[in-house]
Every structure is written in C-alpha cells, then in structure tokens.
Amino acid sequence: MTIDYDIVIIGGSLAGRYAALFATQLKAKVALVESRVDYGLFYSQAIGKIANLAQPGDDLVSFGINSRNADTVEKYPISVNWPDAMLYAYGVVSNIQEQTSPAVLAAEGVDVIFGNGQFSDDPDLAFAVNQRLLRGRTYLLATGSRPAIPEIEGLQTTGYLTLANIWQAFKAPTPPQDWVIIGGVPQSIEIAQTLVKLGCSVTLVVNHPYLISSVDPEISQLLQAQLEAEGVSIFTGKIVTQVRRIDGKKWIQVGDKAIEVDEILVATGQQPNIESLNLSNVGVKLHQQRLLINEKLQTTNHRIYACGDVIGGYDFANIAQYEARIAIKNALFLPRLKVNYSNIPWAIFSQPSLARVGLTQAQAQRRFERKEILVLRHYYKSVAAAQVESKITGICKLIVLRNGEIVGATILGTAARELINLIAFAMSQKIRVKHLADLSPIYPSFAEILEQTASEWSNQKLHSNLTWQEWLEGFFYFRRNWNL
Structure with missing residues (x-):
C-alpha cells in the first residue's frame, strides 16, 4: 500500500486547522479535509465585548451602541444598531479566520481538501472524498460538534435557535427582545449576560441545582447573584416540560410556571459530528454516541486519533489545542504521550x-x-x-x-x-x-x-x-x- 500522507486530518473545527499547522511545523505531509468551520464562539465573544463596553449614556457608534433617552433608559439602558454591531463582529471573526485560513494552511504545505467523505477499508484503510482515496499512515478526527437538542414536547414545531445560529437572529429588522435560554453550559451563561446587557429580557433555565455544576457551589452562587442583579431571571433545578406557540407567541412551561417569549435558545450540550464517517466499518467503536478513546487519544482503531469537542466535554479552544498537540505527536511518532487535564x-x-x-x-x-x-x-x-x-x-x-x-x-x-x-x-x-x-x-x-x-x-x-x-x-x- 502506498502512503500519501503522514496524517490525514478530518476537520471542520478550529482544532483541526490548528492540528494541521502543528503537524506541518514538524515537517509532516498533511491533508486536511473539511466542509466548513464554525466560528460562532467568536461571534458571541465579539458581541459580548460590545455589551461590556456599553454603559448607560455612552455612545459607541462604531460598535453599534447608542444611549437611550431618559424616558426609556430604566427599562432598556442602551439601544443597539444591530447591523453595525454585527459588522463589528464580522470584522473580528474575519481577522481570526485569516490566521488559519485555507490560504495560510496551503502556504504552509497543508493539502486542503473541501468536501464530505468517509472511511474506507477496501482493501486498506483510507479516507474517501471527492472521488479520491486519501491514504495516511494515521488519521485524526477533529470534526467538532453540533448542538444536541433535548426531547421537549412541542419544541420542534414551535422553533428555536442554537449556539450555532443565534446571532443570525440579529440580522432581522426587529431582533427578539424576550428570550428564554435552556441549558447551563458556559456559553449559555455568557450569552444570557450579553443579551441582558444589550437591553433584552432573559430567562435562563438550568436543570441541575447550581448555575454551573462543575465549580464549587459558593462560587456558582456568587456568579448567579451577579447575573440576577443585572436582570437575568434564573431557574435552577428545573426542566422545560413543553413548548407551545399561541397567537403568534412562543410559550414555555418551566415547572408550574408558563413564560411568554419572543425566542428560545437551546444550549443544553453538544453531540459529535461523526455520523457520516463510516466509523463502524473501520473498527471505531462508540458508547452512547461518544467515541471510545484511550489516554493517548486513540480510538479503538489505533491508527485513528481524535481531539477537540468531537470527543465530548465543554467546547474550550485551549483544551482542544492541547489535545491536538498530544494527538499529533502520538500519531506522527511513537504513541507514548497521555492526556493530563489536571x-x-x-x-x-x-x-x-x-x-x-x-x-x-x-x-x-x-x-x-x-x-x-x-x-x-x-x-x-x-x-x-x-x-x-x-x-x-x-x-x-x-x-x-x-x-x-x-x-x-x-x-x-x-x-x-x-x-x-x-x-x-x-x-x-x-x-x-x-x-x-x-x-x-x-x-x-x-x-x-x-x-x-x-x-x-x-x-x-x-x-x-x-x-x-x-x-x-x-x-x-x-x-x-x-x-x-
């Protein structure tokens, strides 16, 4: 069998692009296959920056922020020119995209291939894309994840937004003002605070007893108090049991309370983008729709590695990059390094x-x-x-x-x-x-x-x-x- 690449990276995430650049710095021959990369995280942080800059009475026109008059300042302390605000966000994302753009990757020697493909084992392990068979000594899954949607009665028919498309809502002439956010992941907390600072009404529903289950309760309670002081209404230890559309408005049922909202954001977690990769036929096993990996980031096929949120957990760029470095070194050399998140x-x-x-x-x-x-x-x-x-x-x-x-x-x-x-x-x-x-x-x-x-x-x-x-x-x- 002829080996075309030292490693073939199946991307679609920032971790994939980072891994490709890192591998080329080690002088490996690299192919990166991807369809698109989601930069929603940076859109939310850019809009969050606008919200944190804005104070009642300030005019930050270049950011899309204008102060309101005395009659409306108590309810909505600032007004947002959303086209200008989104233009600022687009500029931020564009600058970040440029750092790992396909052109930059190609200039560094990465063979960038756009398209969707799947693994093949006939007769040897390869990745098929665009009627090509990419043969690598090793492979890296860095396909990222997408929102996991809970089964809530009426949610699908009523409609909702996710972390992947929320900022599309602000392209509308009159963006939603009353929001409910379902889920207690870090990004849902960030967005809740951002929206309320931009004059929106926000209700956050978390199904565990504390706002953030992965930190000590005293700190979680302190952050919750800060958000509530800013105007976020928070329900902890509650679940949304049903969603309805009544007379053109959306309603959600939280415990024994019904809430009328303009828009619903579902932010309960992520699920890996792996369905179309034909993993089962090449010996890659799953458990509860999650990749089974060892401490060296190998899947159950020892030639296929994985990194980033495709393997689960919160979507943090620095953790994904740490995993990418471990996976690349193990894939290109001897697989001896183990992840240690401590x-x-x-x-x-x-x-x-x-x-x-x-x-x-x-x-x-x-x-x-x-x-x-x-x-x-x-x-x-x-x-x-x-x-x-x-x-x-x-x-x-x-x-x-x-x-x-x-x-x-x-x-x-x-x-x-x-x-x-x-x-x-x-x-x-x-x-x-x-x-x-x-x-x-x-x-x-x-x-x-x-x-x-x-x-x-x-x-x-x-x-x-x-x-x-x-x-x-x-x-x-x-x-x-x-x-x-």
Whole structure:
C-alpha cells in the first residue's frame, strides 16, 4: 500500500486547522479535509465585548451602541444598531479566520481538501472524498460538534435557535427582545449576560441545582447573584416540560410556571459530528454516541486519533489545542504521550469572568483525606486594584495539600482568565503555594489576590499547630528578656 500522507486530518473545527499547522511545523505531509468551520464562539465573544463596553449614556457608534433617552433608559439602558454591531463582529471573526485560513494552511504545505467523505477499508484503510482515496499512515478526527437538542414536547414545531445560529437572529429588522435560554453550559451563561446587557429580557433555565455544576457551589452562587442583579431571571433545578406557540407567541412551561417569549435558545450540550464517517466499518467503536478513546487519544482503531469537542466535554479552544498537540505527536511518532487535564485551565467569559484549573473542593475531598486538604480563599474586596476600579465582586479559592502542593483553583473576578494561567503554570511546574505568597506583584494590581490567598496557607498551618505557636511565643519571650 502506498502512503500519501503522514496524517490525514478530518476537520471542520478550529482544532483541526490548528492540528494541521502543528503537524506541518514538524515537517509532516498533511491533508486536511473539511466542509466548513464554525466560528460562532467568536461571534458571541465579539458581541459580548460590545455589551461590556456599553454603559448607560455612552455612545459607541462604531460598535453599534447608542444611549437611550431618559424616558426609556430604566427599562432598556442602551439601544443597539444591530447591523453595525454585527459588522463589528464580522470584522473580528474575519481577522481570526485569516490566521488559519485555507490560504495560510496551503502556504504552509497543508493539502486542503473541501468536501464530505468517509472511511474506507477496501482493501486498506483510507479516507474517501471527492472521488479520491486519501491514504495516511494515521488519521485524526477533529470534526467538532453540533448542538444536541433535548426531547421537549412541542419544541420542534414551535422553533428555536442554537449556539450555532443565534446571532443570525440579529440580522432581522426587529431582533427578539424576550428570550428564554435552556441549558447551563458556559456559553449559555455568557450569552444570557450579553443579551441582558444589550437591553433584552432573559430567562435562563438550568436543570441541575447550581448555575454551573462543575465549580464549587459558593462560587456558582456568587456568579448567579451577579447575573440576577443585572436582570437575568434564573431557574435552577428545573426542566422545560413543553413548548407551545399561541397567537403568534412562543410559550414555555418551566415547572408550574408558563413564560411568554419572543425566542428560545437551546444550549443544553453538544453531540459529535461523526455520523457520516463510516466509523463502524473501520473498527471505531462508540458508547452512547461518544467515541471510545484511550489516554493517548486513540480510538479503538489505533491508527485513528481524535481531539477537540468531537470527543465530548465543554467546547474550550485551549483544551482542544492541547489535545491536538498530544494527538499529533502520538500519531506522527511513537504513541507514548497521555492526556493530563489536571493543569489545563478553562474559563467562562462572563463579567466577572470565572476560571478554573485542577480539582474543586468536593473533588479533592473525594480523592484525598479531608485532613490533608486546606482550602484557601480571599475576596476581591480586599484588593486595592479592585477598590480603585470598583470591581470588588469576586473570590480566589485555592485547594492545596498540607505539604503546599496546589491541586486546584477557581477564580471569579476581574482578570480571572489571566490569573488562572499563573496558577496553572505553578501547578505544572510543582511550585508550592508558599512561593505564590512571595510573588510581590505590582501594587495595585489584581495579581495581589494570588499573593493574599496564598498567604492564607502559612496562616492556617500556624493556627493548626499549637506546639509551633507555643515554641514561637517562648522564643520571642526569651529573646526580649535576653536583650535586656
């Protein structure tokens, strides 16, 4: 069998394009097959940026923002010129697209092939597309995912939007004003806050007890309080039982409450784009519509790897890129590297932002003995920079072992996305928490919260060690009297 490529990447996601560029940097011969790439994440972040810039009374015409007059400012503090706002968003996405455009990929040596194809094993493993058989030594699935739609009575007939097409709604002359968002994924929280800041009425329905199930409850509750203070109506521990269209309006049933809305956004999760790939015929097994992969990101066919949200989990670009690097190295060389997510941070682009790395308090308590764990927390209100900039809502929470090893951290507050990277680096390099306490950051700056939180480690250690406290008291008593 003739091998045409070192690796054939079946893309359709940013992770696929990133993987292709990474493989060419290693001097591999690469083919990338894709139909299209979804940039919806960047549209939402661009519009979110507009919402965060806008304040009542401001005029940001280049962003599509105009202040309202005194009669309407209480209900809708800003008005949005959606064509101008979307033009700004298109510009942002266009600039991001250009960084990994097909032209850039081709210039780097990637053989970019547009089309939909499927695996073939007759007579040898290959990928068939556009009446071609692409033969690779290995293959990488980076096809991304699409919204998973829950079975709710009346939803299909009533109509809805998803995370993939929500921003299309704002091309209309009169965009929807009253929204209900079903689902508690990070993007649904970001969009809920963005819409309410842009003058929309928003109801968010989450089926688990807390707004974000993957962070500690105290932090989830703090973020929920912030969203509710801004006007988002939140139902936790509830499900939507039915949807109806009555007299041209959409109605949803949440528990015993009926809500009238202009539009419904379904954001309950994603499902992988794998149906048309003929995976079963080449030995790639699924479990509950998810790819079965090992720690080396190999599927049950050891020549086929996978990365990004096609393998499940939240859609975070940095995690997908981490997986792409592992998968490419394993696919091109010896498959010896294993994924380890313990030091990989992720964030929700809310205001204030929420970022996490490693274990939560509950996860640490399940993994270690309770007496081995110290929980360090500090609030933004004690940070000078937070006071100066009037951004005092927030908390930094570190989970450490008694020997000083950092096993987890969650930050809710301004600059959380930047600060969590420092903690993730410290964890990856086995830097103990006492060294974070010696950080001495620029004053005032938000990094001060890391120093203050880390300092709690030595304070807790001292307060829990009565023998050491007594020794210190005796030592200083002796020295004071000896100096006399």
